[in-house]
Amino acid sequence: MLAGVALASIAIARTGDRIGRRRWYTALFLVMGFAGAAFALTDETWLLVLAALTGTVSTEVVESGPFTSLEQAMLPSAARAVDPTRLFGTYNTVATLAGSLGALAAGLVAVLDVEPQRLLLAYAVVAVAGAILTLGLSDAVESVAGSRRAPLQRSRGIVRRLSGLFALDSFGGGFVTQAFIAYWFTETYGTTPETLGVVFFALGLLQSVSFQVAVRLAGRFGLLNTMVFTHLPSNLLLALIPFAPTQLAAFALLLTRSALSQMDVPTRQAYVVGIVDPEERTAAAAYTNTARYVTRPLGPLVAAPILAVSLGAPFVIGGALKSAYDLALYAAFKRRPPRWTDQSAE
Structure with a gap:
C-alpha cells in the first residue's frame, strides 16, 4: 500500500496539471472502485497486491494518499473568495467525522449475517459515487499555467526543505501510532478494548473541533505560528504520558495532546499551497x-x-523528534508568509 501511495503521489506531482486535475481525480476514484471490489471479492494474492499498488487504499482518513494531494491543490482554486485556511479546516473536519462514521459502520459485522470481507464492497460503491461527483467539478479547479511548465519552478528549494521537515515530523509520529498507544495502555494499566474504543472515539471528536479552532487562531496569529505553537506543546504532552502516575492522568494528557496536535493539519496544508505559485500547488502538495x-x-x-x-521510550523519542521538527520549521520559514496576495489571479 505504501509503495502504491508513493508512486501515485509522485505521478500526480509530475503529470497532475498536464493531464488535468479533474481527470486524475476521476481516474483515482475509478481505480479505488476496482481496489475496493478486489479486496471484497477475491483472495487472489496477485490481484490484492495490484489493488494495493494503485495507491488508492489507505488506512488514513485525513491525508489519505494521492487524493489529498489533488484536493489540496484544487480547494484554493475552486473557492478563491473563501479564506483558504477556513476551507482546509472544514475539509479536514468533514473527513474526520466521516471517518468516525465509517468506523462505527464496522460494527455492522456483528449485526448482519455477512462475511466481513464483503462489507468492503461499500468502498467500491463510495468510489463510484465519488467518480460521478467529480464530473460536476468546474474548470476553476484546474491550473492554467501549470500545463505548460515544469511542475516546480522557483519553489523547488522550498518544497525540498518542507519535504525534509515533514518527513522528520512523520517519522516521529511513527513512534506513537494508535496501535502502539493501545498496546501501551493495555500493558501498563490493563485497559480494556471497550475503554480504548471510547477514548479513541473521543480523540476523533477533539480533532474535529481542533481543526475549526486552528482556523481562528491562524486568522489572528498566522499559519506558521499556529502550526508551531500548537504542535510544540502537544509534543511535550506526548513525552509526559509515560510518566503519568495513573491511568486517568495518562488519558488526560493524551486527550489534551490530541486537542492540540492536529491543529497543524489544516494550517500546514494551507501553508504548503500558499507558499508556492498557483501552478506549483499540485506538485508541492504531492511531494x-x-x-x-x-x-x-x-x-x-x-x-x-x-x-x-x-x-x-517511544513517547519520549517521538515527542523529541516532533519538537525538533517544530523548532526547525519555525527557524527556516518564519520570514516566509504565504503568497496568497500574489495568487489572487490564477
Whole structure:
C-alpha cells in the first residue's frame, strides 16, 4: 500500500496539471472502485497486491494518499473568495467525522449475517459515487499555467526543505501510532478494548473541533505560528504520558495532546499551497505528502527494539523528534508568509 501511495503521489506531482486535475481525480476514484471490489471479492494474492499498488487504499482518513494531494491543490482554486485556511479546516473536519462514521459502520459485522470481507464492497460503491461527483467539478479547479511548465519552478528549494521537515515530523509520529498507544495502555494499566474504543472515539471528536479552532487562531496569529505553537506543546504532552502516575492522568494528557496536535493539519496544508505559485500547488502538495507517507512506517521499525528496553521510550523519542521538527520549521520559514496576495489571479 505504501509503495502504491508513493508512486501515485509522485505521478500526480509530475503529470497532475498536464493531464488535468479533474481527470486524475476521476481516474483515482475509478481505480479505488476496482481496489475496493478486489479486496471484497477475491483472495487472489496477485490481484490484492495490484489493488494495493494503485495507491488508492489507505488506512488514513485525513491525508489519505494521492487524493489529498489533488484536493489540496484544487480547494484554493475552486473557492478563491473563501479564506483558504477556513476551507482546509472544514475539509479536514468533514473527513474526520466521516471517518468516525465509517468506523462505527464496522460494527455492522456483528449485526448482519455477512462475511466481513464483503462489507468492503461499500468502498467500491463510495468510489463510484465519488467518480460521478467529480464530473460536476468546474474548470476553476484546474491550473492554467501549470500545463505548460515544469511542475516546480522557483519553489523547488522550498518544497525540498518542507519535504525534509515533514518527513522528520512523520517519522516521529511513527513512534506513537494508535496501535502502539493501545498496546501501551493495555500493558501498563490493563485497559480494556471497550475503554480504548471510547477514548479513541473521543480523540476523533477533539480533532474535529481542533481543526475549526486552528482556523481562528491562524486568522489572528498566522499559519506558521499556529502550526508551531500548537504542535510544540502537544509534543511535550506526548513525552509526559509515560510518566503519568495513573491511568486517568495518562488519558488526560493524551486527550489534551490530541486537542492540540492536529491543529497543524489544516494550517500546514494551507501553508504548503500558499507558499508556492498557483501552478506549483499540485506538485508541492504531492511531494510534501509523499515525504510524510514514506517515512512514517519507519518509526515503528525503529521503535520495536526500543520497547524491550523501555515501554514508554517511544513517547519520549517521538515527542523529541516532533519538537525538533517544530523548532526547525519555525527557524527556516518564519520570514516566509504565504503568497496568497500574489495568487489572487490564477
